[in-house]
Structures are given as structure tokens and as C-alpha cells.
């Protein structure tokens with residue numbers, strides 16, 4: 001029996017253990033130490049564009065702190081891309097604020113600038129703007145940053161970037177995660193690089209980096225005893241996890257190249273098929289890390305549905321997953337406001353994420369191709 005092909009699994013580079021062993025040797029087994037600082041420097045250098053990075057225990061924690069640092073709380077609204085993973089929206093509720101979900105556009109599947117403009121105009125006419133807008137680069141595909149930034153600037157609302165899935169992606173030559181007032185990254189086990197669990201806050205403002213370190217290490221004031229004037233959090237990344245991150249940074253470019261090879265494989269596999277679209281960069285301004293390769297199946301034209309393909313793959317030991325279910329359709333966010341025309345709902349109905357790990361080789365591609373081709377042959 002062939003081993004199962006997973007959607008996206010961890011892929012070590014080789015030097016991770018070296019950094020961990022160094023941490024043990026020096027007894028830096030704590031949520032601080034040389035690996036934490038080194039990992040942050042690696043990320044700052046990689047991202048460029050004047051980035052300051054704070055390593056945290058998760059991307060979700062980083063987003064939570066971003067909202068805390070913007071003083072967002074009860075009675076405030078935060079706009080969030082509806083087509084995303086729940087971790088983009090949950091922190092809005094952690095701080096007691098109200099999420100408003102914004103629809104996607106069809107080219108990148110990310111936040112639609114027109115829907116955002118419409119939503120902001122509506123709120124402005126009532127004199128109550130949201131405190132932030134959370135834009136996501138879903139599956140690694142950069143969102144329409146020029147248009148979204150312009151709309152946010154017009155209304156003076158800070159833009160936060162959820163770049164959890166987009167480390168290595170660029171828009172007009174600049175790295176995703178360096179556009180917003182603040183951005184977050186994730187190093188969860190399924191992401192393009194992993195620290196087994198971890199995340200980061202990215203900002204151009206060194207004062208915000210300093211503040212985020214303070215808040216993520218229990219908000220301890222300068223005193224010999226423990227003194228606190230603010231509520232703190234225990235959100236810093238451990239020096240052991242950061243050691244994995246340093247090893248992973250050495251192979252990040254290779255991981256991006258491997259994920260992009262997967263995408264090229266799918267573009268070729270589905271290239272001729274009628275009614276199947278592979279999510280692809282709209283033009284040269286966009287460079288996706290193709291963290292996950294995703295497709296849309298029009299069942300009338302293709303002759304089979306997303307679910308037919310998903311079940312066939314599953315039967316052959318290959319994991320795939322429907323596109324992320326939009327937040328405005330989630331039971332937990334029932335009753336939340338949604339602005340848009342239903343693009344994200346249509347994507348969810350027909351979209352599928354294909355296996356996209358950087359450790360997939362020719363043998364795995366051949367198995368996937370066999371499964372896909374058998375479904376296409378039986379299409380009616």
C-alpha cells in the first residue's frame with residue numbers, strides 16, 4: 001500500500017537539529033535566546049522593506065496582539081476577508097469587537113476592493129468606520145494590494161495583512177507581509193515553513209515591535225519585583241521552536257520553488273480540461289509561493305463535480321480539501337454582516353485544494369495524475 005499523500009506536510013531541511021542542539025548545549029530552553037533573535041533577523045533580512053519582526057507562539061497570537069496594539073475592543077468593528085481560515089477572524093472576537101465580512105474578487109480570490117469600498121462608504125455615511133481591515137493572501141496568492149491600500153487610505157483605516165499562507169510571495173516585487181500597518185506570518189506544521197508551531201508579527205514601526213515583545217512576555221514593567229500596568233500575554237516563541245525556524249529559513253527559497261513546481265504540474269494536468277480553472281497569478285505584478293494549488297471545477301462543463309474528484313482521490317490515498325468555507329457562512333459567525341455579491345460562496349461550492357507539499361516528487365505526481373485522469377475519463 002502506498003503511503004498517503006497529504007495536502008501539506010512538514011518538510012525539514014536538515015540543519016534544524018543543529019540549532020536545537022546548540023540551544024540545549026547553552027541551556028537556552030526558554031521563550032527567549034539566540035535562536036529567537038537569529039530567526040527574527042533571518043526573517044527581517046528575507047522580507048526587506050524595513051521590516052521589524054517579533055517571533056510569537058502562533059500566527060493567531062500575533063494577530064490578537066496586532067488588534068490589542070490598535071486599541072480595538074468592545075463596540076468596535078473590524079472588516080475581514082470572508083474567504084479565509086477562521087484564525088483570521090477569531091482574534092476580532094478575542095478583543096470583543098464585531099467582525100464584518102467582505103467578499104472576494106474572482107482573480108486572486110482575496111478581498112474585493114470594490115466590496116471593501118462599498119462597505120467603507122456605507123460605514124462612513126453613518127459616521128462609524130471600522131478600526132482595521134484584515135486582508136488575507138489566501139493560498140499564497142497576493143491580494144490586490146494597490147487597490148486595497150488606496151481604499152483603506154482614503155478612509156484612514158489601518159490595513160492588517162494576514163500573510164500566514166504567503167511567506168515568499170511578492171506583489172510588485174515586494175514581499176507579502178510588508179504592506180500593512182502590521183502583518184502576521186504563521187509557522188504552523190502545514191505552512192510553507194514550520195517551527196512545529198509558531199508565528200510572527202511584522203511591522204515597519206520599531207516602536208510596535210518593542211511593544212509587541214513587551215506585551216507577549218507578560219507586560220512586565222521595569223522593576224526588581226513583578227510590576228504590571230497593562231494586561232500581558234504569554235505569546236513569545238520558544239528558543240527551541242525558533243531553532244527549527246532558523247534551519248527552515250535556509251531552505252525557504254527551495255520550498256517556494258517546489259510548491260511552484262506543484263502548481264506547474266497542476267496547470268499542465270488540468271490545462272486542456274474544459275470547465276477546470278487552476279488559481280494562477282493574474283499578471284506579472286503577482287508572484288505566489290503557491291502554498292496550496294487550488295482548482296475550480298464547473299460540474300456542467302467538466303462533467304464531474306468537486307466532490308467526485310475529492311472522493312476518488314481519497315479512495316486512492318490522496319488528501320485534498322474543499323476551499324476554506326467563507327466566514328460569513330460559518331455557524332460561529334452567524335448573524336455577522338457580509339458585504340459582497342457571493343463570489344466567495346461560489347468559490348466554496350466548486351473549489352478544491354490539491355496536495356501541495358514541497359516534499360511531493362515525481363512518484364506522487366504520477367499517482368495524483370492517475371487519479372485525476374481516471375475521473376476525467378469517466379466524465380459524462
Ligand SMILES: *Cc1c(COP(=O)(O)O)cnc(C)c1O
Pocket residue numbers: 057058059060061084085087088136162164165185186187188198199
Ligand atoms: C494558519 C493560518 C493562520 C493562523 O496561524 P497559526 O500559526 O496556526 O495560529 C491565520 N490565518 C491564515 C489564513 C492561516 O492559514
